[in-house]
Amino acid sequence: MDNWNAALVEEIFEKKNTEKSDDRDNLLRLTSQRLYGEKIHYALELIQNAEDEGSSLIIFVFSEDNVAVINDGRPFNEDDVWGICSVRPGRKKNKIGFFGIGFKSVFNITKRPQIVSSNFNFEIEDYIYPRPKSSIPDDLAPYYAKDKGAIFVLPYSPELSTPQELMGNIRLVDDKILLFLDSIRELKFIDNLSKTNWGIRKEFEDPSRVSLIDTRTSEKSKWRVFHRDLMVPHAALVPEGKEGIKETRITIAIPSEKMVREAIKK
Numbered sequence: 001m002d003n004w005n006a007a008l009v010e011e012i013f014e015k016k017n018t019e020k021s022d023d024r025d026n027l028l029r030l031t032s033q034r035l036y037g038e039k040i041h042y043a044l045e046l047i048q049n050a051e052d053e054g055s056s057l058i059i060f061v062f063s064e065d066n067v068a069v070i071n072d073g074r075p076f077n078e079d080d081v082w083g084i085c086s087v088r089p090g091r092k093k094n095k096i097g098f099f100g101i102g103f104k105s106v107f108n109i110t111k112r113p114q115i116v117s118s119n120f121n122f123e124i125e126d127y128i129y130p131r132p133k134s135s136i137p138d139d140l141a142p143y144y145a146k147d148k149g150a151i152f153v154l155p156y157s158p159e160l161s162t163p164q165e166l167m168g169n170i171r172l173v174d175d176k177i178l179l180f181l182d183s184i185r186e187l188k189f190i191d192n193l194s195k196t197n198w199g200i201r202k203e204f205e206d207p208s209r210v211s212l213i214d215t216r217t218s219e220k221s222k223w224r225v226f227h228r229d230l231m232v233p234h235a236a237l238v239p240e241g242k243e244g245i246k247e248t249r250i251t252i253a254i255p256s257e258k259m260v261r262e263a264i265k266k
Contacts, residue, residue, distance in 0.1 A: 006132035076117035117150035222256035
């Protein structure tokens with residue numbers, strides 16, 4: 001693709017660069033390390049963002065040079081590009097995720113994340129400074145669609161993480177995470193290093209009866225899931241940085257009676 005929107009990326013870089021200072025960059029680095037020290041946090045942030053954008057599927061692809069996280073949700077617009085290069089709360093006040101802040105967790109595993117979505121293709125250095133890119137890794141090109149989704153390419157930084165470490169961490173993702181997500185129905189994990197793959201998917205018998213299937217074991221667990229949306233009674237209860245949120249959701253997941261009986265027997 002030759003018509004990437006590099007002009008917006010260059011505009012954002014110039015704006016950020018005029019505000020550049022060593023104190024601000026050091027503060028960004030320390031804040032990222034303090035807030036997002038766990039190396040699994042990047043995955044949880046990208047899963048949550050994909051949920052916010054209406055994704056039904058997320059794919060993690062571990063290759064020789066990078067881990068890529070792919071979703072099929074709403075593609076980036078100009079506000080999203082500005083937001084991901086910032087440390088201010090996001091503009092999507094009805095969303096759970098605040099992408100500009102949460103995305104910084106990827107810098108615990110990589111130094112130059114690349115984002116490909118819609119007609120935007122850029123990498124970010126030092127947390128907030130975007131640079132245009134002109135290509136997509138060959139093995140990821142089939143996942144690109146201009147009208148939907150996003151691809152996050154996270155090149156390995158040996159001093160920060162290794163493929164083996166990240167694969168070990170990702171296997172700890174609990175399948176029950178899908179019970180608390182409305183849009184996402186499936187997580188896929190592709191390990192191109194060992195030529196293996198596995199996944200977690202969610203199936204509905206009815207709106208409140210949910211089954212989880214882990215392809216590693218082919219086991220199916222059944223749950224009753226209940227949601228309730230609650231209005232926030234007072235603006236003072238909303239945390240700083242999430243101003244404007246007027247409602248929140250409570251989700252309760254209860255294992256099926258059969259699961260409870262089997263657990264008691266054990």
